[in-house]
Amino acid sequence: MLKQIEGSKAVAEAIGLCRPEVICAYPISPQTHIVEALGEMVKSGELTPCEFINVESEFAAMSVAIGASAAGARAYTATASQGLLFMAEAVYNASGLGLPIVMTVANRAIGAPINIWNDHSDSLSQRDSGWMQLFAETNQEAVDLHIQAFRLAEELSMPIMVCMDGFILTHAFERVDIPSQQQVDAYLPPFEPRQVLDPAEPVSIGAMVGPEAFMEVRYLAHAKQMQALELIPQLAAEFKERFNRDSGGLVRTYCIEDAETVIIAMGSVLGTIKDTVDEMRAEGHKIGVLGIISYRPFPLEQVRRALLSCRRFLVLEKSLAVGMGGIVATDVRMAVTGAGLKGYTAIAGLGGRPILKSSLHALFRRAQAEALPPVTFLDLDWDVVNKQLARERTTRRSGPVAENILYDKGIVSAKFG
């Protein structure tokens, strides 16, 4: 059914259609609206049988989900930013135990300085946790990816994060087609666990493993993600058959057939990038786009295939490997090893910094001219950065960095852009 609906509410409705049995809720912006909406569904009896548990922390949220999933219930939670870091130990544990928990990550920056706005630092910090990570470009895709995510997680018995840009998607009202219960039921069978805590058939889950078997267990987590590389396109194809919509898959390309320059990104910024590319195409530039939906597993082969015919690529990412450069860019470079392409990284939109079309135009043109440094910080205010660096050179007690920057900028954060 077509609705004009907030992204969070749409995702909550999709989760509800997936018949979760245990939902753990802990508030953190910008995911809060999702669990609020689910809580209302459970309390009103619309979503039943389902246990909605108000936990005391994100660490407890993931831990309750672990217990529920190990006991055979379909478990869901949502988080972001500091919340994801606070539950990190349990995040790794869930994948180590092979529990198919689905979690929405409403992507948000990580402090300090504390910042509630969008970038991808949070879920990318859990890159090696063993969780799959799918990035939604639109709210429609966020809805669809959640439905696919339960299927994917449960077929592999591995957990999955569905990542959607905080505020940009979660709080945006737009048209979303919410599937029917019958459609979702036909696509997503009831959860049949591979391991379950059952007094009729006692097992020990999570026992100590020494050097004799630990590597094999870890390898199998990797093997599961390699299987996911096969499964994700299959599930997307089946989704298209049933729901009549292209959603999910590993990567999505746009105008790359004759592209000499390809822009690579994840999430909602792909919309702005495509608009920019459309305008540049109209001016005759041979430029295209590669959107990465599946960040983990990372589709090395598909990325390589998409880039092989171009001359240069630019990875625009909302994340920063401090002391190194790009996080996604490193994976992309791995994919095109030996292909002889020029590769650039642009760090953009950290902490919710708007990514403007005008900035992208300039950036993409410089990429085309191969006039970019290896790593660019899009729209970085060099004046305040240099001022702070100078301050630190001259004054030992130079004070708190963030406060100095705010002082130098002389604006409140709401006025940027």
Next chain:
Amino acid sequence: MGFQPVKFYQTGTFTVGNRLLTPDERSLQSDKGRSNSINSGHRACQGCGEALGARYAIDAAVAGSHGQLIAANATGCLEVFSTPYPESSWQLPWIHSLFGNAAAVATGIAAAMKVKGKTSVRVVAQGGDGGTTDIGFGCLSGMFERNDDVLYICYDNQGYMNTGVQRSSATPPAARTATTMTVGKEPGNVFGQGKNVPEIAMAHGIPYVATATVADLRDLEYKVRKAMTVHGARYIHIFVPCPLGWGTASNDTIRMARLAKESGTFPVFEAEYGEVTGVLKIRHQIPVEDYLRPQKRFAHLFGEHPHPETIARLQLLADRNIRKYGLLNGHAAAADEANEHLRELRISEGGN
């Protein structure tokens, strides 16, 4: 065979395996049909109080749930010594997730059972004092506060024994651990710190809180069985001496637990909805010194340079427990009555 005199058992007591008790009154551990939830062959130290306490408690919980029990376990000695693959000792469905989340994992299991309509399946969470009073405290308090249908059992050996005997918030004052060294002006753990989790549990107003020791099997079994008759959040704190960490003889584990109780150092009581409803009286009061002296972790209080003032301070703490909980006869009539009531309940609950 003629008449065989019974030499070693007294009538009117609940001595373990007392053959003069009627079958109904015998402990579960004396029953060949007990579930033996933690099989032999695990890797606990000789004389491990935790292994004993866990077997007592989980066997009783299995009986109390008619075999329909799932356990969540915090990281710690109990988890490590019982589970190296493929030698799990656990005869019931069992999960270990992390050090600090056993209570929350148990909440999740209980939620799953509820949503699936498996109302006969009960859930127990267990951890050591580190996993309970320190790192797992947030999840524990959350589970209490929500009144989740979980029995949490803390096996308190007063320190991080698995990692090499470090201080926890359950380590008593003056005790030597690897992080409370016996040097300086105030050797061992300092006074004025520590966390009384049974009382904190009571402050949550949960249906049932109890303490017990491995020295009194029947009391321990009674409390677990009683906890299993109640729904909602329940907490049992079991005192389990650790020969390794305390520097006691491995055949002294039960005796140390008994001395802790008889000196008033560890008050044994039960409480419902935040109110104490029963205490185990001290039968033969002993000075705290008698409890401290056999333990190497308190050796610095004795010997050539003794610290009688420190021993006196520890005695004061025990005296306070005795006053507060009415551990001696005549201290609190209400507590006496409660104790009688407890005794009756214990008898009625005694059989399987």
